[in-house]
Amino acid sequence: MISLTGRVTLASALVLATAIALTALALEQAFEQSARASMRERLFAQLYLVMAAAEVSDSGMLAMPAHLAEARLELPGSGLYARIANPAGEALWHSPSAVGLQLPAQPADTGGSEYFTRLTFNGGEYFLAALAIEWETIDGSVPLGFSVMEDSASFEQQMGRYRHTLWGWLGGMAAAALLALLAALAWGLRPLRTVAAEVHAIESGAQQGLEQRYPKELQRLTDNINTLLHHEHAQQARYRNALGDLAHSLKTPLAVLRGLGDSVGEHSPTLHEQVDRMDHIVQYQLQRAATAGRSALAAPLPLQPTVERLLATLQKVYRDKGVRVELALQEGVALRGDEGDLMELLGNLLDNAFKWAAGTIRISASGRGGKLEMTVEDDGPGIDPAQAALVLQRGVRLDEATPGHGIGLPMVRDIIEAYGGALAIERSDLGGAAFRVTLPM
Secondary structure, eight states, X not given: OOOHHHHHHHHHHHHHHXXXXXXXHHHHHHHHHHHHHHHHHHHHHHHHHHHHHOEEOTXXXXXXXXXXXXXXXXXXXSSEEEEEEOTTSOEEEEOGGGTTOOOOOOOSOOTTSOEEEEEEETTEEEEEEEEEEEEEETTEEEEEEEEEEEETHHHHHHHHHHHHHHHHHHHHHHHHHHHHHHHHHHHHTHHHHHHHHHHHHHHTTSOSSOOXXXXXXXXXXXXXXXXXXXXXXXXXXXXXXXXXXXXXXXXXXXXXXXXXXXXXXXXXXXXXXXXXXXXXXXXXXXXXXXXXXXXXXXXXXXXXXXXXXXXXXXXXHTGGGTOEEEEEEOTTOEEESOHHHHHHHHHHHHHHHHHHOSSEEEEEEEEETTEEEEEEEESSSOOOGGGTTGGGSTTOOSOTTSOOOSOHHHHHHHHHHHTTOEEEEEEOTTSSEEEEEEEEO
């Protein structure tokens, strides 16, 4: 779907174009009717001049002067022609301008009314004005038909100039109106662009809510968004505080049970084992419940500083192993989510790599297609593909001699699932395991 600006602009342009076209057609029709009426008046004026110049004797003989008042009637091929005929259509006289032309016959009887039409003659378009009268003489009346024709070229030129001027002005007006409409639209939609900019600022972590004042049509929406954001922040804070309180409250009973374990004799190892198991289960469930998950409104977390901070700690813990770390992190790659989740995810993967690596660890990450792809590899013994799913189960350790509780990788799996990502365990070209993580950016 196109943008609001595009939709309104397209609709406005269509409405404006339709209105301009209809207005132009209406004005053109009105001007053409006015021009035809003017042509009619001019031709009948010429016709009446011809009638005024005509003389009919008492015997009914027609006589015309040697020179006419209209010079164009005396110029051959001028485009203005006059003709006088009898009721049979036979020409009694025609203007000198019609020399060599066979002028069309006018209607034999117009009923004494003016007759005006447009016709085709001699390969061109002409306007014809005609009038049939009874010329009174002493001996009676003589029926005569007067007609005047004029080439429509001047009329068409006039209409062409008018159309050019009309469409030019209307086109300019339409462009000006469209620009004014776009300016008004930009001003009217400015609050929506401001909302989008503030939401982007919230996503980037620059602010915590929508801070600008908005028109009443948007005020309820922005207020609801702010309420939702504040509610989410407050709920997350209460949730984390409740988890912290739960963990703190469980420490004392577990410590008491662990202290009593030495006084139960032969059942002491079993009691210690079960207390440790309870402690591990509690820690796992607390970590799992504390996973915030992906949030579109969370600030993007750069990956490199977190990796470097964790490596600084782990290299101190595993100083005796002398592990060499290769980093291949794309510049600026980041994850939109909770910092605690990112620390937990990377911490478990890196701790696992340091634990099993023989001497080399490789960490790579890149962003492509809206996804973060991260790989942690080592040159250790690796993981059998048949056991890849097994190590992701809580409490499972492939090597019981290696320290650990078996909840690190399941925790990694849960965090990745909470973010809508995927985890794959493969064989690295270093010889050990390769943990490939794909997360939405």
